Amino acid sequence: MYRGLKKIELTVLRRSLDYWGAFELSQELEFVIRQGEKNDVFAVTPEAKYYLMGKEPEPVTAGLHIGEIGKKQLNLSLEGAYLISKMSDRKKIKVVGQAESLVLYGRDVFGTSINWADESIEQNDKIIIANKYGEAIGLGRSRFDYSGLFADRVTVNTEADLGLYIRSQSEF
């Protein structure tokens, strides 16, 4: 069943978006939740939201999957990361062209491949890995704080990447 967000879920969503520097998205977009074992959050148009509420038969999916919402945080999807990356640089690193391809094959990020990073990044932060245009190509976790991110070693673990699309194509 698709439903709107409860007050507590809206708070969690806003807090998570704020972490990424994209609080405004919570005001600009409409969101629905598909209730199940995981509570998936989707960004939808107002018309789609109106249509979806309590609809039978239940649609398979709707709108753009932003992530899964838990009691404390929103686990961002890559689509959600892309949306955020277009409006904010918070908790983001940008990698050079060659590293872009490596990230898309799931490889971790070498510090020498990073040409820009947000100064607020701390050790073990969830971060957006972006290309030189600032577009999210992956999600990762920092091994060091900002000052250690540029060292000549792996400084960011890649946890999800857009290359999954190619790697999963044989399944379709």
Add this chain to the structure above:
Amino acid sequence: MASKVIQEFKADEKVKGLARKYRYDEYMVARFARFVPDLEKFLASMEEPPRTYIRVNTIKVSANALIKRLTDKGFIVKALDLPDCLEVMSEPYSIGASAEHLLGLFYIQDMSSMVPALALAPVPGDVVIDMAASPGGKTTHLAQLMNNEGILIAIEAEPARMPGLMLNLGRCGVMNTVVYGMDARELSKLDIRADKIMLDAPCTGEGVIAKDRTRKTSRDISDIEYCSNMQTELIDAAYECLKPGGVLVYSTCSFAPEENELIVDHAIKEHGMKVEPIPYGEPGLRSFGELKFDPQVVNARRLYPHIHGTSGFFVARLKNV
């Protein structure tokens, strides 16, 4: 099931020779000989590797910005007359493996497959239905023409094709879709009336032989009849859900008139629909063997590989008057 008259023709020596030369079943070449202009050139063109086209996803990027990014990476692309359509002239590596593709900045799609969404011409605020959505080429195209606004109901009957559809919708940043896994012939169960409907119907796929050579011999007359019957049921279901004044675009990637003109002829005669002109391709057929079609059917359009440089395609824009 509606009863159909599938046309069969005796193969003469020329047809037999061409069927042998290009390794087709004779019945197919005998049928092509009745309506395809410049038959041997047509058959030869199907042996050529298909050209690569991409559609700029204007939800995420402008054509100029995409061209610059691809050019910087060594791709050579050429803008064509069709809106948002680029032809890939040269690629240093597969363009499908580029970050721009993974980011959803474009969709790899034959130029002919871009015509149906342009013919439907949805606008923000329309209620639109895509009756056979996967893998999502036309669905994402419709979404971008709608400026990612309003509501687009996407139907896919085959569960195995659903993950590909969902992945492409996500990749392209589409927010206005509601996706159903159901047989589109039961569309009326959704109790929705649409301003515009896209019916890119399942077909025998004669038009994509250049991409899949097995289709020269893997289909027979019974497959055309099966598809034709299903297409009739699908267009009937579409009509039931179309608002008065609404528009339906019917398309296939088949050359078979029983899957194309005959279905449009049915929509005219059974539902009083009007066929509106489309500014691409060759006119629809007036007749095929013993089948005579309503004069309006010529407003439908056919695309041929040897004339248009695309896969084979049929498209018709029908208005519910």
